[in-house]
Amino acid sequence: MLYEELMFDSSLLLRFTIFRYLNQSSMQIFPVSQLSDEMGLNYQQTVIELNEIDAELKEIYPEHETIMMRAGKINLENLSASLDEYRYHLLKQAVPFQFILYFLNEEEPTIEKFCDKYYVSRSTVSRKIDRLKRYLKTFNLRFTYTEAGMSGDERLIRIALFNILWLGTRGLAFPLDVDEELVDKSVETFKSYFPLSRTYFGVxxxxxxxxxxxxRINKQHFAKYDTRYNFLMKNNPYYDFTSLGELLDVPMTTRQLKGESSFIYFLAHYAPFYTVRDDNSLKQTLHDFEAYPNPVNSFVTEFRRFAKKTLFPDKPEVMDDPLIIGNLLNITFAYYVFRQPFPNIMSMVLEHKEHQSQGEHVLEQNIMNFMHTAGENTDYQFVRSLRVLLGKSFKHLLMPCFNQFPYAEDLKVGIAMEHNAMFVLELYRFLDDLRFVEAEPYDASLKDGYDLIISSSMLLKKEKPNLPIHVLEHNYSEKDLIPLYLMLREIYAKKNQANLKA
Known part of the structure; x- marks a missing residue:
């Protein structure tokens, strides 16, 4: 489920959906009637929601000028807040977001105190956090109420809390009541372990x-050491298990310090962070996973051997790319440690695709066949219950490298324009640059042979209304080619959907 669907009730979600739709429009003036039709709302309800959005923009920026115009129009140039700013404004009104910040920031949080603070009933809280509660349950995490908070694996709790707060703030705000100077010292102390630290948003x-x-440490919620870290961290001088204790003014036992320190280093390996080949942390990762025999490196090596033969027979060097190897190791290590689903930002921001391309389907099926076979190997038993999750993660990582064109059929496009080089040469040049399009002068005898016909006149549309026709004015510019490109991509995707029933 997407982030906003988890966090917002129906009222907040509707306003966010309207604002996002308007924010993405390239128009300057937008008719209210068109918005109501496309949102599936009646006209009066649309006006009410727009006035509410207008008032909220005024709260964000007092100098905001109204988006509402006469004659049922909206002035999109006056959308004074960004999508991230508006989302965060709504989140501060959303019970799930309020509850999480409350139990993090409050000294002795209880559900009764929360209800008093935000003037809500316990039943309202229960109803409005239900979707988030069900989402967290998939990771064996639960909300607690006697002491307001969360229970479960402390590592998963922190990852879940990070995902929720980061996606809500996107760096615009830091809503934690914590010593920020200490936060900065912590980042400075451990940043060399994280490739994230080399990027603007990563910091x-x-x-x-x-x-x-x-x-969480201040409230005595500690992450425990996991023996599955041993091959990576035990007796490895690269990992420093003393600095955290010198940094924090919180009494910790030797075991607690070891658990917390190890969690920091695990975080550096729990996601496919690597994007730059010349990165010391990547070089260290490749070295450390090779240094001692371990099932993670063995599994990735076995998969790379398979992928060179089956997935990339024409360019096996793809599977020797340090970026690919490092990210495969991180992905596998996280599943090796947790042995269950764990919170994932990508699943909260990318909509689930109902249809795959034929190429994507081929890639996934080949990877899943490998996972099924590997899961029967006693050396890789940790894969057995995670085949689908691990397989899909590998697929998403490798998809940009995989050549889908042998499994796809190009679009056939007919050009029905005046036979004048001044009109058509630029269009042909544009279409020739698209690897998935074959363009030629329109031949009326082909009947159903074209996926799209590009014409400069409505004449053909009137004569043959059932033909797929896109009208392009003679004086088209590069800007006019953008919607044409999007249309071609959509047609191409539909034409090459995998026939999963076959």
């Missing part, structure tokens, strides 16, 4: 993770 992400961890 902000590390600050959020550090803030959450410090707050």
């Amino acid at each position: 902000h992400e590390l600050r959020m993770f550090a803030g959450i961890s410090i707050m």
